[in-house]
Amino acid sequence: MEKKEATLTRKDFTSDQDVRWCPGCGDYSILTQTQKIMPEFNIPKEKIVFVAGIGCSSRFPYYMNTYGFHTIHGRAPTIASGIKISNPDLNVWVITGDGDALSIGGNHLIHVLRRNIDLNIIMFNNEIYGLTKGQYSPTSKLGHKTKSSPFGSVDRPFNTPSVVLGAKATFFARTIDSQPKHLQYTLRKAQEHIGSSFIEVFQNCIIFNDGAFSHVTDREIREDNILDLKNGEPMIFGKEQDKGIKLDGFSPKVVQIGKNISKDDLQVHNEKDRNLASILANFTENELLPTPLGVFYSEDKPRYEELLVNQIKESVKNLGKGDLNKLIAGSDHWKVS
């Protein structure tokens, strides 16, 4: 009988390098949950690659005992694309931050998403530049006072899901560093999705932007501010699970479940509905609405590397395997004797 490979554990994914994030940083939780969940995927360690750009989050690959590449600011999607296209058999993850992904690397991000290369992209969004010590980022709120915006930022922020869905991404999910179970759940969903999967993690920078996400992390108020999306289920939220979302045309509004409104009247979440996902994306910009967490959108579409490999197969089928000598000789050659 063939000997079954020993099941991997969290320890197998932990490298021998000392983790050097600030004590209390949200990154620790993301690292831990990732290391914890990896064995579940049953992928041999040697087939896993973590690629990162530059920034606090981007040190991540050093701490994973898999293949890893800490690259250049903003360029991780390009390097990950090269890895995945040249060897589609690999399981490739991109670790990035809000500055890395949405500012210096914005161009690469939208293009990798539109190509739908099968990567799992995790963006740690702390709404600040941490590694360069506290400048505003492309997700910092308007008016945010930082080292480089002492009078308040006059830079309108990106709304992450709008950018991602606008680039025709086939998967978007959001989670929070301080919710380990939910974090694991979204990682699992991203891994299950074949194609580019994008996760936005609200991540607390304890040094330069502490409490940026307190409305969804403070025990007292968070349940009233979070809409936990569950596919096929009505959109219900609130400490008492007594509030819901109803669509008035294209406009979402919060309704009280009770006499006049039952659960059946609420909007049901459908991960495959791109229009609904766009509406959910805009929740963030409306203070009256809760912040959606979970999988906004997930749909299968052809992947770049899959189409390319198919072309190669088709081409070999139609033309035969290429003969280099013939190719070099070309059609117009002559002999000199």
Added chain:
Amino acid sequence: MSNKNIEKLESVVIRFAGDSGDGMQLMGDRFTTTAALVGNDLGTFPDYPAEIRAPAGSLAGVSAFQLQFSSKNIFTPGDKLDVLVAMNPAALKMHLEDLKSDGILIANKSNFTPRNLKMAGWESNPLENESLKQYTLYDLEISRLVANATLDMGLSNKIVERTKNFFGLGLLYWMYGRPLDPTIDWLEKKFKKKPELIEVNVRALKAGFNFGDITESFATKYEVGAAPLKPGVYRNIVGNHATGLGLLAASQLAEIPLFFGGYPITPASDILHQLSNYRNYGVKTFQAEDEISGIGSVLGAAFAGNLAVTATSGPGIALKTEAIGLGVITELPMVIINVQRGGPSTGLPTKTEQADLLMAMYGRNGESPLPIIAPSTPGDCFYIAYEACRIAIKYMTPVFILSDGFIANGSEPWMLPDLDKLSKIKIDKPLSRDGQFLPYERNEKTLSRGWAFPGLKGFEHRLGGLEKEHVTGNVSYDPDNHDLMVKLREKKVSLITQEISKTEIYGKSTGKVLVLGWGSTFGAIRSAVESLNEEGKSVSHVHIKWINPFPSDLGEILLKFQKILIPEINSGQLIKIIRSEFLIDAQGFNLVRGKPYTKSQIIDKIKEIL
């Protein structure tokens, strides 16, 4: 039946010039193929504007193709023109100065309209005054002649007018006794699905041929015999094409797939186009969203174990610079091709230049050495591409190829390489010590580190742009370690000298003047030195392929000559490196006109210092 004189010639230089849309490049290509099939040696120089279709009749829109074909071995597309074909007044204006004083001028009279004359800046029609009388002028109403020849086909004027390049081609085929069949075969393949386009073009071609045959004004036919090329099978090859084939050969000899990531840019795009066709060879091409993504994908593919290549031109290299630095510190094998063009900035996109040498050498942050190799002729691009890949893999380093617009688009007869004679590219299995892989443990002979790509069990490791600790590859900020790594990276590149064969000296190995060249200046320098040697002058020529590192015998050779002349199409870049490396007072020759040197320019310069 014709009753014409036949005159034997050794070499002929022809330039076709017309509007960008007149099909001048095509006319040149066809004439070249036919000349090659007849057995001539040849050199070509396509010279076209950056604008795709500048206004018809304007000077900016003139596109030209020059070729020299010969019964002896030649190295350049020639200097002065024996024949100029000018399809309109603008083409005549731009190129007349290059025509020999007794040269043949064929002009399409139909296009010498008052409007076109004015656009080109002619005050009066040169075909109608005495200004061209020193030339043998054939002013033909080509538009009318092709219309007559195809009258019964009932095709639109537009289609018929487009065939005038084939009329010109036919006429030249008659003049130089060339067969029509190769061109007719080509037309039949090209327009397989449009028989009327085959017929109209063939009719124009034959009309041109017959016009020469029956018109009395054409009194002489010329014969240019086959050249004494080394025995073998030949084809005509364009530089960029040879580069693509060399890359593919290297990937097969290394037994790893070829990955090409790049972004379209003149004059490098043809490499992307060509490789995109090779799906059945397993080639993966990735047209990225920008130059940075192009090189990023190449880094990824190299990490993942492919033969990873990108090709671009100067502005693209500027964008790729940071990623090339990452390639240097992660010591991953990859090939970066710079098909140089005129700069700075957008510069002269379609013109040639050699001004990116110092950029390749020093244009990255930190101490960031990498090997640099340059092809000297279109056919040489094949071997240079192969060699760059071999060294990249053996030494685990990015390698720069410095090609340029002139050799990239130029062509020459090329003896087909014997693939069996190219050595296999061995990829060493990475070593592990006590079950642990040490990513920066080095091979003693090459100082290269092990290439362990994802998928290999037990070799999981992390690379990155932060300084590496010697042997372990862990992140290290230790000052002594950084100093050591800087020196190891430098030393590794210098060790490549052990791969470079003895430098060939053309001419005597000691003497008055040594002309030292690199890259596409080869042909002009070699033919100039050849001529001067025939005159008994003491001049020799050394052409280096490797610029970093230099061949180990170069310094010694330079000391054996009284004067060193370095012609470059830049303001003096190789010369700076030579001076600093060997403390030799070399002299530069620097014309930066977006054009290759002519043989006579080099001869004049050598004579000046002899």
